[in-house]
Amino acid sequence: MERLKLSLKDIADATGESMSVIHDAVNAGHLATFIVGRRRFARPAAVRAWVNYLEQQSQAGTPVMYRARGGGRTMAPRGGGDSNRGEA
Numbered sequence: 001m002e003r004l005k006l007s008l009k010d011i012a013d014a015t016g017e018s019m020s021v022i023h024d025a026v027n028a029g030h031l032a033t034f035i036v037g038r039r040r041f042a043r044p045a046a047v048r049a050w051v052n053y054l055e056q057q058s059q060a061g062t063p064v065m066y067r068a069r070g071g072g073r074t075m076a077p078r079g080g081g082d083s084n085r086g087e088a
Contacts, residue, residue: 005041008033015051024066025050 006014008022011031015022025031030053032046057064 011047021066
């Protein structure tokens with residue numbers, strides 16, 4: 001019997017993508033997931049649909065890039081601005 005749900009780690013293992021890419025795909029709405037307790041899962045059909053989407057975008061000449069190469073995540077400063085720097 002085929003597994004009915006896959007953890008994000010299972011998805012990373014099956015696709016060869018990093019956990020960061022998997023999380024970015026979920027956050028972008030490209031990979032449909034659901035939560036059970038405190039863990040996130042996807043149906044195998046959702047993983048296939050995501051891989052098909054990646055393939056279609058690549059063939060159309062617009063490969064999906066979830067983050068800039070060589071860079072990490074950039075985060076906005078807490079508090080929404082530079083008010084803590086003492087600048088007037």
